[in-house]
Every structure is written in structure tokens, then in C-alpha cells.
Amino acid sequence: MTREEANRLLHAYIDGELDPAKTLELEAHLAENPSVRAACERLREMSAAIRDKADYHAAPAWLEARVRAAIPSGPENVSARWWRWLKPAGAVATDWLRPAASFAAVALVTWVVALGYMRPNEDERITQEVLASHVRATLSNRSYDVASSDQHTVKPWLSARLAFSPPVADLSASGFDLVGGRLDYIGAQPVAVLVYKRRAHLIDVFVWPVEAQKTEQPLARDGFNIERFAKNGMGFWLVSDLNRNELDDFARLLAAAT
């Protein structure tokens, strides 16, 4: 093992992340090289110093209380018991029910307001996320984790890693070649990304299970075209720098083949 390699692997070694074979090799190297051993020691000390001295910021108690209160308690609790709070004040229970009632009221209002806030933004957030994923993959040249033009390779690869099995269509006859697939994380869930190619343009097709069956208006963001549709329980988001007409064609073909 060269010194460069040893130096590079020391981090994984002190973090306990090196595989057993390399660990043995590195330890043999350490036994023979006091200077690398000393470097390893310093690295351990540094890691220990960070663990010991870096601030761990615990959340303020009021924040956790506020967030707990903002989590929707749901309408059914409220509907089951609301009448109790309207009862005449004769019962013993009233005194402790009153704070509970106002708490529930605040929670309900927060919930309703939060719903109003979140619903319309959901699409926008997903748009941003799929766009970011597409751009990131293109910039880093990491467009796919499994490279294959064969739908029967890509589909099982994705199915093995997801809780659902995304449909993978072969559209090469129409000039849209499948080049591979990857995984990503959109809207806080793992999703499948199928990567197709038209000339020099990559098309990312994001797929995940949805309930609603609807087709949305196409979007354009920062020079990228975006198409969305849902079919057979799967939502599809298409992102590409391909022109609008061709991407439309692609979306139609894809929907027909799904």
C-alpha cells in the first residue's frame, strides 16, 4: 500500500467504515510506518476533540412544544368531543377542559391555516425538487446509477430498491432511447428516475405512486420544460431541455405505453 493510499483511507479507518480486507492491509502499513501511525493518532484526537468540544445545539423546550401543538390532531377528535365544551359549566370537568378546548382550537386553526399554506405549494416544491435533481445529475455527469438501454434490466434494478415497481417503456422505435435509471428523493420519498435520450438531450422521468389521476398543465422553468401526468396509480414528472413539442410527443408516447 502506498502512503497516498494509506493517508486517503485513514479517515474511513478511524470512522470504522473500511472493509475488513483493507483494514488488515492498512494496519500492516501502520505497523511499519511510524509517521502514518502518528498521523492516524492525530486524526483520532481531532475527531475526539470535535465530539467533545463542538456545540451540540439542543432544541429549546418551547420550540418542541410549539411544533407539537402545530401537528394536526385531526378533525375526528374534535368532532367527537366538541359538544362537551359547550355543556353548561355545572360539571367538575369544566375547569380542566377549558384549557384543553382552547388548545384544541388553536391546533385546529393552525392545522387549517397550515393546510391552506401547504396545498398550493406542494406542486411548486416538487417542481423545484425534480428540476434540481435533473440539473444536479446533468452537472455532475451522474445521470444514472444503472446504465442500460434494456427495459428488462432497468425495471428490476429499480424495483429491487423501491417499494413500488415503476413502468419502464421502450420507446426507441420513436427515437427516444432509454439510457438508464437512478434513484432520487422527491417530496420526502424515494422515487424512480428513468433517463431517456433524444439526440443530445437527456429526459428525466420521475415516477412514484400517486392517488389522483390527473394531467397537469406543462410548465417551463429556467429553460427546462416540465410535463406531468398520472396513469395507473403512478405519477410521472418529465424534465428536459428538449423543446416543448418533442417533449409533448414523448409524454404522449410514454402515457400510451404505460
Next chain:
Amino acid sequence: MLATDSVLLHETDPVPVRETDPVPLHETVSERKRRFERLVLPHFDAAYNLARWLTRNDHDAQDVVQEAVLRAYRFFDGLRGEARPWLLSIVRNSFLTWLQANRPADTVGFDDGFIELIPTDEDGPDVLAARNFDRKMLNEAIAGLPLQFREALILRELEDLSYKDIARITDVPIGTVMSRLARARRLLAESLGATPNISGKQVHK
């Protein structure tokens, strides 16, 4: 980056599909909330710590965490495997959304493939003897690290997460986690005043 000659544990593992608890079939809203409180809220401090280190101030960290936890509740059914890394990945996403809205200039270069690192000798372990680290200086130095190195370091050293979990949270390959940690420690040592040849070794070519 290291995919061809994997030397790290779990580097080539497939992404597992694990269920924590099966989602109960007839769960009422309040039962769902209780389950969320039991599984996810114990990690509230971890969420806050990450948000605080990413935003570098209390006020913004509070906003990011609140948004993240409510988002986590909405996507609670998507929870697979352990709750802490899952929650932290949502915190990180919420942070990126917040960053885009509030500090768009800072997003330049973050998660950018071009600055992805090839591990070099430069990232070797020539770090300063740690006993010399002053608490305040150390905290300032960590806060001064570029985002992607800071988050890797915090997740590793303060949350004690595996490379595999960090890779999933930060959405990069495991090999990249290793090179980011190496670079983070290197930068930290430099900003704390260590020089590359402090150990008497030769300066890099």
C-alpha cells in the same frame, strides 16, 4: 468515484427496503399523531442541531425545524427504516428550500458536481494535535466550513451516523462522503492554524 474499487463497507449494498412498523390499517388521526410522537419526536434535538449548524443561527434554525417536522408528519407514511436519518434528510431538504428562498446566492456551488472532490494527498491526515484546540475557536472553525463539508462533519461527529446514512441524507455516493469528511477535517485543521508540514513531513508537490 470509488465505485470501481470499493474499499468501504456497504458501499455497494443495494438500497434496502425496510419497514419499521407496518402502518396500522385502521389508524385514527390521533393514533397516527401519537405514533409520530413516539417514533420521530425523540429526534427533535438532532433535527435542531443539524438545522442550527446549517443555518448558523437560532432564529432560522427554528423556522427550518418547524417546517421540517410538519413536513415529516405529512410524509410520515413514507418512513422506511430508522427515523433519525429519515428526519435529518427532511431537515436538510427543508434547509435547502429555505436557503433557496432566503439566501439564493449561497446555493451556488452547493451540491454542485464541479467542485466534487477527487481525494488527493492534500486530504491526508496532517492535522494539528487536537489537544491544542480551543473550544470557541473550534466551533467558529466548523461554522466557517463550506456547507457540504460542514454537514458531513456534523452528521459524522455529532450525530455519529454511518457513511451510508450520511450518503442517503446528503444524496451523494458513499465514496463522496469519505472525501468530504477528509476535506472537512483538512480544512478544519488549516483554519485552526495547522500547517501541512507541521509533522515534519514534506510539503506536497
